[in-house]
Amino acid sequence: MRIPIHVSPDSPEPMYHQIENQLRSLIWNGQLAAGSLMPSIRELAQDLACSVITIRRVYQDLEGEGLLRTKQGTGTFVVGVSEEKRSGYQMETVVKALEDAVRTGFRLQCTSEQLRQWFEQVLAEQGAADAGKGGAEHA
Amino acid sequence: MRIPIHVSPDSPEPMYHQIENQLRSLIWNGQLAAGSLMPSIRELAQDLACSVITIRRVYQDLEGEGLLRTKQGTGTFVVGVSEEKRSGYQMETVVKALEDAVRTGFRLQCTSEQLRQWFEQVLAEQGAADAGKGGAEHA
Amino acid sequence: MRIPIHVSPDSPEPMYHQIENQLRSLIWNGQLAAGSLMPSIRELAQDLACSVITIRRVYQDLEGEGLLRTKQGTGTFVVGVSEEKRSGYQMETVVKALEDAVRTGFRLQCTSEQLRQWFEQVLAEQGAADAGKGGAEHA
Amino acid sequence: MRIPIHVSPDSPEPMYHQIENQLRSLIWNGQLAAGSLMPSIRELAQDLACSVITIRRVYQDLEGEGLLRTKQGTGTFVVGVSEEKRSGYQMETVVKALEDAVRTGFRLQCTSEQLRQWFEQVLAEQGAADAGKGGAEHA
């Protein structure tokens, strides 16, 4: 199975960062099951059309976070995360992004009502896009 | 009057970026009136405890965006922006941030309801903080 | 009799290294008598839950050191070592480890007294653990 | 001031590891004062006759441990460590090395008395070497 990752080489965000973020999500979500074998660094590098070194760095960073475990000569494995940690991470990440958006809005003197309206609009758009892509249902 | 800007030298966000963002807000909001004289590069650099070269870059960037105008030997002045452009900028910026947050949420498999709940919570917190600080009215 | 070896697959120390070290000790100590037949590569590999290729390497390395001897189609045998060599090896190995520890201590600016104190403490702990396990007598 | 580090390119221990270990000691010891500026990666790379990348990795790893702090365009700085943490690190490191040595000794069926004797001998040798080199006094 090929790992569903897409990188934009032209993004200002460094490639290794993009890849790390997406893998992090996949692991935290359990879409990459604990214990499963990751593709080899060479394989993934070829898939994503980037250097082996970039992937190596990604795996290394994620190992530092305790999400992956690599064994020389054997391969790189996914480490499981507890449900507790998982939802903590989820909330932390999302709330941080929401805070950023709201703070920006207030700094630009939007009203709460204005922000709420835009939020619902974005929610509808993204929800539609998301449902189309993944198939998972979001109430 | 001293320009109300605060930069964190330890933020991962580069200093010039922090300063530009804050100046941009102040100008778009009209808190720096069109036609008014900006502090000199040296002065602002000293205020913010950073290098003059950093401020020079900031002024240059904002001049490139048409928000500032430098007159040789005279100083740097604020350029006015039309109300139309202003609200366009406001909406674009905020919606972008909201989209980012929502996309992140969906990627981590939050439900819409979950996101809505967190959003309201953040709105309340930030709204309180904002009201306390600035005094502007948010419906 | 099953050979008393334990390997940690999660140790940073490579498996072949762990196995070699333990076999080496067993042979030098005479716990694997000179002339006795080693388990087959396949057997030991299964016992230790590792690859046959790993065990093959171990046997080869130890054969290179003169501790084992493989006879085609017959099996692998333990080669005896003289008492003289034995105590030389013992001293060399242990003194090297002690030097490493002491050097580290001095580099971190411990006093000799401090090191002596810790050494006695470690000696007591390990001595107890060892006595419990093996049954050999240590003055 | 040039940083007193020496690397053996022929050691089995990877260069980045050697450098990290020595820097770690220097920082934990306070021989690199908190807040002081490290040499630039290019400078240190030239000093140690290794690649910029190797040094960059070293600095990055130590930053991950909280020992260094790098600011883009500015340089890399030493972060202070509390005395408490310092002595904890010291003890942990040294005791671990001593345990390793003693365990090895017992595995090779040395007596406690034998180990104690060798330890004192090593202590005397290394203590002399150390006093000669550094000048610090170890009781």
Place this chain on the structure above:
DNA sequence: GTGGTCTAGACCACC
């Protein structure tokens, strides 16, 4: 000047 990212390619250690 500083550090940050990425490349291509080599060689080694391990299983």
Place this chain on the structure above:
DNA sequence: GTGGTCTAGACCACG
């Protein structure tokens, strides 16, 4: 086959 280390050199972002 796997991952681990190191190289030389390029280009970008930052102050």
